[in-house]
Each structure stands twice: as C-alpha cells, then as structure tokens.
Amino acid sequence: MSKLIANSKKSKHPIALSFDVEDWFTVRNMRDFVSDSEWDKQEMRVNIGMDFILNALAGKNIKATFYILGWLADRAPELIKKIADQGHEIGCHSYQHTPIDLLDPKSFEADLKKAVAALESVSGRKIKGFRAPSFSVMHKTSWALPIIRDCGLEYDSSIFVTSHPDYGVKDFPTAITTVSGLTEVPLKKSKFFGAQVPVCGGGYFRMLPYAMTKSALKQDLQSGPVVMYFHPWEFDPEQPRVALPAIKRFRHYVGLNSNRDKFLSLLNDFEFTTVESLVQDAKASNNLSSYTFKN
Template identity: 40%
Template sequence: MQNGLSVDVEDWFQVGAFERTIDRADWPALEGRVEANCDAVLQLFADAGAKGTFFTLGWVAERYPALIRRIVDAGHELASHGYDHQRVFAMTADGFAADLKKTRAILEDLGGVAIRGYRAPSFSIDTRTPWAHPVLAEQGYAYSSSVAPVVHDHYGWPQSPRHAWRPVAGSDLVEWPVTTARFAGRTLAAGGGGFMRLLPYRFTRWAIARMNEEGHPAILYFHPWEIDPGQPRVADAPIRSKLRHYSGLSAMAGKLRKLLADFEWTRADALLPAQQDRARPWRAAA
C-alpha cells in the first residue's frame, strides 16, 4: 500500500516551541537554513524514488522562490502551511481567510501549480475553530491535514476521527488526519515529527504497518529542521521547549531512510481520490 509522505516547510526559528521566545519581527535577521535543509530532503526522496507533499509557509516561499521551483520540478506536490505559522485558533475567521488567500497566491505564482491542500501550523484546527473548515471549503481546497485526533498540550481534537472525514455538509473537502495508532484503548500520536525523533524507529514502523492492516494509507509528516543537528541553539528558551525541539535530531535522517525503504510513499493528492470515496461526514457533539 502506498502511504502519504509530507514535509512542513518552515525554518528552525518558526516553530511552535519557540513562538514565545523568538519574535516574528526578528525572523529576517536570523540564520536561514530551510533552503539547504529542504534540498537535503529532496535528495533523500530522490535517492528513495519517493514523492511527497511540501506544506510550505508563504513567508518561506517569498524568500526562497528557487526552492519552490525545485520542489515542483522534482514532481512533488506543493501545498499551503499558511503564511507565517500563526495558529488557526489564534485568528478570526476573516483573518484565516485572508491568510489562506495570501499564501495561495504566493505559492501558485511561484510554483505555477494549483494549491489544493492545506495543513494548519501546529495542527491548530480544533473545537475552538468551528469556522475553519467552512472557510477552507469556500476557498475551494480539496483537503486539509490539520486535525490531530489526540490529547496533546499544544494541540489536539481527541474526539475527532482517526481516518479521513468530511467536515462540511455539501462540500467535497476532506480532513485527513496524520497517522495515529490505537493501543490499550488509547489513541497514540504516530505520524512523525517529534514523536518519530523521540521514540524508537520500530514504533513508527509498527504504527504505519498497523494503519495499513486497517486498510488505510498512513500519512507521515516531518520538518526540514529535524534533519539538521547543527542548527543554532536558542539559549533562553524554556527547558521543555529545548527538549522538544532538539532531542533526536542526529538520528532523524537515518530513521527517514529506513522508513523510505520499508514502505511505499507518494504525494498526498495522489491518494486523495480514495480518501474522498471513503470519507464520511462527522461533526463534533454540541
């Protein structure tokens, strides 16, 4: 079974762990490493013959237009990650709509392709944003991968479905959550990112195999900075943020190589028709 491979394209200073430590106004003065790290990711994918989806910040695209063209020219899907990593639940509906429109215009102009997919920064679509999916549907997005059906201190909508679902009546929009696993009556985050860095590789492999056994493709995500152990250290960040961000960086590239070899991977949009066919409506209880 083919699985969905995705990359959240953001730089090391744009992450949720540092949002209260590094001011957005200081971003332009910081060392940019996202282009070199994305090129390393592109090479990993090329070596494995894999295609993926690059959920990209508009802020990054504006500064590295040649990178956007390399992503598209290599046959990968270009999708939206919002403009500057603002969490959706921190916006209004109008602000969210403007963020989507602005980012899509940037990506489509630079990439020369239609933008059909969206992933919210830090999986920030949840019970606080009942307007988010309708706004995505109104703007014609085909799918979102923005809900984490888990309990987490930064995000999560634990009551939501683990598999693709339809959040807006009368719309073809699909919400496709990143991979989770059921164990001992609990839903465990298993879709990549920090969980992949911190936990043994065999857990990620088990979770993806389990998802495939259930008859569903997995969808994995990671960030370019996660394969960059040499990135700058934020000295005044909280200890918890440092542990969350820096742990396991040196092992991540090796884990990705194993994963690329152990499973079949493709773009999220290549798997979307099957997800649309299987997705069923779901609404949170009032």
C-alpha cells in the same frame, strides 16, 4: 495518482508522506523567543534540511506532499520551484505560521489568501491542500474550515486525532472524512500491541526508537493508510540553539542527531504516496466518513 514504490516488506496500504516546510525560527516553540518581526534577521537554513529530503526522495523515486509557508515562497522562490519541478505536491501551510487559535476569522482568511497567492505565483500550480500551523484546527477553531473551502482549497490535513496541550480533536474519525464541505485527511496514532502510539512524525518520530515506530506502522497499515509529517529543520542538527523552557527545548531538539538515519530507514521499509493521491482514491471509491463539529 503517484506511483507506489516496490518494497520487499509491503504493507496493505501506503504512507502519505508530507513535510511542513518552515525554518527553525518559525515554529510555535520559538514564538515567544523569536517574533515574526525578527524573522528576516535570522539565519535561513531551510535549504539544509530540504536538500537532504529532496535527495533522499529522489533516490527512491518517491513523491511527497510539501505544505509550504507563503513567507518562504516570497523569500526562497527557487526552493518552491525546485520542489514543484521534481514532481512533488505543493500545499499551503499558511503565510506567517500563526496557529489558527491565535487568529480571528478575518485575520486567518487574509493570511490564507496571501499564502495561496504567493505559492501559486511561484509554483505555477493550483494549490489544493492546506495544513494549519501546529495542527490548529480544533473544536474551538472549526470556524476555519468553511474559510479554507471558500478560498478554493479542496482538502485539509490539519486535524490530529489525539489529545495534546496545543492541538487535537479526540473524537474525530481516523479515516478520510467530509467535514464543513471539505475533505479532511487526519493524522492519527498507530496501534502498538493494543496501545495507541503517536509514531506519525515530528517529535514523536525523533523520540521513539525506530524499531517501535516500524512495528506500529506495519500494524496500522494493515487497516488503512497513514499520514506522516516532518519538517526540514528536523534534519539540520547544527541549527542555532535557543534557550527554551525545558519542555519546549525537549520537543524541539530531541533526536535531531539521529533523525536522518531513521528517516532513511523509513524510506527503505515502506511504500509512499502523496496526500492528494489519498484524497483522489477515497473520492473515487466513495469511501468517506462524515463528521459535524458541534457549536
């Protein structure tokens, strides 16, 4: 289990810190503007954000979980080796970053197997955890969970307990849960003066004032751990700009200029662990909820 970091403002539980390792052109918001057949023609900038992340974590002796695209493992193996050599958990984020709702079961299984093989070959590690692109394990894609299990993975962290146009399972438990033979580590909203606020990363973290994020996290961590997620491109404010529709443009570009400073503040203010460590602790204490998707 990873060592928790001492902090003068300790919370009762840690934050499981995770990163979805993808480049600026692979995200869902770009899907209609940069097709995957054109990815190899784009400027790869993933190392810009990753250098910042890895240096920041090393400075605080923090270990985190990195869910990585198999596509990147094939093109930047030295990056995956660097992450592994620094003692971080390596997880799978699919091969081609295609959301599950855009795949059928056969295509999803092929993509997943290809990704796991690429990541295990480069990292030299058994891949245990999976996170779907765009948190795309939902009611209509719950068929993916037995496939993830049968491909040899031990846990999933793809369900966001929320309502969103592209993802979410609103009635899913907020605790670590057994579902379809897998251990599910969900992401959730945090409490903020009685309201439920999504402060757990991504565009939410970039958009909201850090003081609000900090307050909400402190409240929520009194009752249980929180999973947070970030992407390398969120720490690259000079990335190429694409003429996206207004909503997608806002989601992708909001807060890029201030995100590094906010992230460093986060590292100073809380304790962190890996997602794998949360799973180990939950299993050791037999403290697992259960859930069944209804067909």
